[in-house]
Amino acid sequence: MARHSVTDDTAPLGVIIVGAGFIADHHGAALRGSSRARLAGIVDVDAGRASAAATAAGGVPWSTDLAEALARPDVGAAIVCTPNLTHEPIALQIAAAGKHLLMEKPLTITVPSARAVVEAFDAAGTVVMAAHTHRFYDYARAVNDAIAGGAVGRPVFARLALLGGWIWPDWRAWVLDPAKSGGHALHNGVHLLDLVSWWLRDEPVSVYARGRAQTAAELRIYDYLEMHVRYAGGADAVCEMSRGHRPSTLDRRDVLVAGTDGVLQLPADGWGSTVVTESGTSLLHPQAANGFAVQLDAWLDAIADPAAERAMTPADAVRAVALGVAAELSIERGEPVTLDEVMGGVHA
Amino acid sequence: MSDTTLGVLLLGSAGLGADQDHQSTMYRPAFEAHPGFEVRPDTTRLDDPAVDVVSVCVEPDQRADAVIAALQAGKHVLVDKPLALTAADAAKVAAVAAETGRVCLPAHHQRFHPMIAAARGAVAGGKVGLPWNVQADFLVAGGTPSPAGELANFAVYPLDVVLALTGLRVRRVFARLSTHWGGGDADDFALLFLTHENGLTSTISVGRIRELADTRPAGLAVHRYRVSGSHGVLDIDASRPAVVLRRGEASSQTWHGPGTVDRLLDELRAAIVAGRPSSPSAADAVHVAEIVDAARASAASGAPVDLATDKEGSR
Numbered sequence A: 001m002a003r004h005s006v007t008d009d010t011a012p013l014g015v016i017i018v019g020a021g022f023i024a025d026h027h028g029a030a031l032r033g034s035s036r037a038r039l040a041g042i043v044d045v046d047a048g049r050a051s052a053a054a055t056a057a058g059g060v061p062w063s064t065d066l067a068e069a070l071a072r073p074d075v076g077a078a079i080v081c082t083p084n085l086t087h088e089p090i091a092l093q094i095a096a097a098g099k100h101l102l103m104e105k106p107l108t109i110t111v112p113s114a115r116a117v118v119e120a121f122d123a124a125g126t127v128v129m130a131a132h133t134h135r136f137y138d139y140a141r142a143v144n145d146a147i148a149g150g151a152v153g154r155p156v157f158a159r160l161a162l163l164g165g166w167i168w169p170d171w172r173a174w175v176l177d178p179a180k181s182g183g184h185a186l187h188n189g190v191h192l193l194d195l196v197s198w199w200l201r202d203e204p205v206s207v208y209a210r211g212r213a214q215t216a217a218e219l220r221i222y223d224y225l226e227m228h229v230r231y232a233g234g235a236d237a238v239c240e241m242s243r244g245h246r247p248s249t250l251d252r253r254d255v256l257v258a259g260t261d262g263v264l265q266l267p268a269d270g271w272g273s274t275v276v277t278e279s280g281t282s283l284l285h286p287q288a289a290n291g292f293a294v295q296l297d298a299w300l301d302a303i304a305d306p307a308a309e310r311a312m313t314p315a316d317a318v319r320a321v322a323l324g325v326a327a328e329l330s331i332e333r334g335e336p337v338t339l340d341e342v343m344g345g346v347h348a
Numbered sequence B: 001m002s003d004t005t006l007g008v009l010l011l012g013s014a015g016l017g018a019d020q021d022h023q024s025t026m027y028r029p030a031f032e033a034h035p036g037f038e039v040r041p042d043t044t045r046l047d048d049p050a051v052d053v054v055s056v057c058v059e060p061d062q063r064a065d066a067v068i069a070a071l072q073a074g075k076h077v078l079v080d081k082p083l084a085l086t087a088a089d090a091a092k093v094a095a096v097a098a099e100t101g102r103v104c105l106p107a108h109h110q111r112f113h114p115m116i117a118a119a120r121g122a123v124a125g126g127k128v129g130l131p132w133n134v135q136a137d138f139l140v141a142g143g144t145p146s147p148a149g150e151l152a153n154f155a156v157y158p159l160d161v162v163l164a165l166t167g168l169r170v171r172r173v174f175a176r177l178s179t180h181w182g183g184g185d186a187d188d189f190a191l192l193f194l195t196h197e198n199g200l201t202s203t204i205s206v207g208r209i210r211e212l213a214d215t216r217p218a219g220l221a222v223h224r225y226r227v228s229g230s231h232g233v234l235d236i237d238a239s240r241p242a243v244v245l246r247r248g249e250a251s252s253q254t255w256h257g258p259g260t261v262d263r264l265l266d267e268l269r270a271a272i273v274a275g276r277p278s279s280p281s282a283a284d285a286v287h288v289a290e291i292v293d294a295a296r297a298s299a300a301s302g303a304p305v306d307l308a309t310d311k312e313g314s315r
C-alpha cells in the first residue's frame, strides 16, 4: 500500500496544495508552521496561479497536472482548495494514487459522490478529512468543551449565526453558480450544520430551510440562509449564514445553547472589541489559535494513527453534505426535507 | 375627559394554570399606582356607571364571553393575554369591539419595553432600510410551567413584538413544539418560523427553563430581537437598559422609570381619552391567535401552514 512508501516517522510529510486561490494561502501558512508536514508543491489548472503561488512559497515545484504531482514519491498527501464541483473527481484521483487528502468543505456536492469518495479512501487505506475549519476555532471548541463538561446538561436547542457582508468577487465567481458550488447551503451552510450537529451530539432527522437573495434579486444562490435542523433525540438547531448583511465591516458570530440544566451564550457583542473610528465601526477579533494549523494537526494525527479517534470523521463529512443538500431541497420545496430522503435511507 | 378619573373594575383573578394571577400581581398594583385610574371595590356591578374600564382576568375559556359582555355594557376593556384560546373566539371579541367603538386592549405589554418601543420607532422610520428578517429569543427562567403550554402562554409576547416591529402580517407558519423542562405533557419550548408579507421572515424561540428557577435574577433569561434590513441591522437586547449589581448572594439588575405594564396603562388611557382603538388592538390579538393556531397545526403535521389571506388587515 502506498501509505508505507510515503510516510516514515522522521521526515515531514510532503503535501501538495491543489487549487491556489483564496483559501490555499491559509493552508500554506499552516504548513509553513508545521514540523510534521511541508509544502511539496502547488497544482492549479491555471499555470500563472500555480507558478506565482509556488514562487511565493519559496520556489516549490508547481504543475498544472495533478497526476504528475501525485506520481512524485516525496508527495504523500494533498490539500485540495478547488471549486466545489471539482472535489469529487480530484478526490477519486488522489485516492487512486494512494495519497491522503484534506478536502476543503464541502467534501462533494452530492450525497452519492460523497459516499463514493469515502469508499475510495477506505479501499485505498488512506485518510480523507473534510476541512470543516470551524470545528478547530477557539469559539467553537469553547462551546463544545462546555457542553462536553455538562455545563448545560443535555443540549436541546442551539442557535448559531455567522453573519457577514459580501466577500465574493463579481458575477463571474464560481460560488454564485449553483452548478459549481452546490448552492450556499453546501458552500458555507455546511460549516454551521456540521458545527451544531457536533455540539448537540445527536443525529439530524430533517431540515427546514429558507433562503433569500438579499444582495441582488438576480443572484442564483441565497446569500442569506436560515436552516432549522431537527434531531433524533428531540433537539433543535437554528443556523443562519449570511453574506448579505450590511455593513460588511461588522460581522457577527452568535451562539446560544439551551440545555436541560441551563443556557450558554456567546453573544454577538460578546467576542472581540468594538472599534469606532472616523470611518465607521468594526470588530477587533481577539487573539486566537490558527484554526487552519489546529486542523492540519488533527489531519496529521489521523494519518499517523488512522485507528485513533478522529476530530472529524468521513461520516461527519458525508453527513454535512447531506444536511446541505437537504437545506437546498427544503428551500426549493418550502417544506422540511428528511435526512432519510437525501441519504437514501442509509445513514453514513 | 383628560382630567377625569377612570373607574376600574377588576374582573376575575384566573390565568393559565392554578397559580397564574396577573390581576393581583400585575394589573391591580399598576392601576392603583397609575394616575387617572381608580380601582372600584370588587363588589361593584359591571353596569355601574362608576365603572369605565374592566380589567378582565377570568378563566381563559370564559374570557372571550366576559370581554364581549363588558364591551356590550359600554365599558372599555383591558384583557390579560391570551385574549382568547382560539382565533375564532378572538375574532368574535374583535367584532364586538369594532361594533361598540370601545377600547379593547390585549395585554401585550412587552412591546412597551423601552428598548423595544424605541426600536419600533427606529424601524418604522427606516433606520435599517427595508427590514427582511427578524430573529427573536424569549427564554424565561423558572416559574410555574403553563398547563396550556408556553405556545399559548408566552409566545404571544414575542409574536406581538415582531408584528409591532415590522408591521407585516404573517402568511405562513412552520413550528416545532417540545417539552424539555416542564416534565408534564404541555410544551415548554416552541420554535416558530414565520413568513410575513413582503417576504420578510422571522424566527422566534420561546421557552420556560424550569431548571433556572432558583437563579437570580428571575424572569427572562434571554429576551432579544435582531432586525436585519437592507441598510443595516438593529440588535435589541431587552435585558437592557440596566444598572447591573453584583453582590455576594446574587447579581441583579435595576432601572428607573415606568415598567411595561405601567406603559400599557398609559396606552389604555390615551386610547380612551382620544376615542381611538388601542395599539395593540383586539384585531392584533386575532392575528396573534391565528398564528398560534397555525403553529399548533404545523407542529402536529410537521408541515408549514398557510394563513388565509382574505382576512381584512388587522392594523
Ligand SMILES: NC(=O)c1ccc[n+]([C@@H]2O[C@H](COP(=O)([O-])OP(=O)(O)OC[C@H]3O[C@@H](n4cnc5c(N)ncnc54)[C@H](O)[C@@H]3O)[C@@H](O)[C@H]2O)c1
Binding pocket: A018, A019, A020, A021, A022, A023, A024, A043, A044, A045, A046, A049, A080, A081, A082, A083, A084, A086, A104, A105, A106, A131, A132, A133, A187
Ligand atoms: N474552510 C474555509 O473556511 C473555506 C473558506 C473559503 C473557501 N473554502 C473552500 O475552499 C475551496 C476553494 O475556494 P476558494 O475561495 O479558495 O476558491 P478560488 O476560486 O479563490 O480558488 C480556486 C482555485 O482552484 C483552481 N482550480 C479550479 N479547478 C481546478 C482543478 N480542476 N484543478 C486544480 N485547480 C483548479 C483555480 O484556478 C483557482 O486558483 C472551495 O471548496 C471552498 O468551498 C473554504
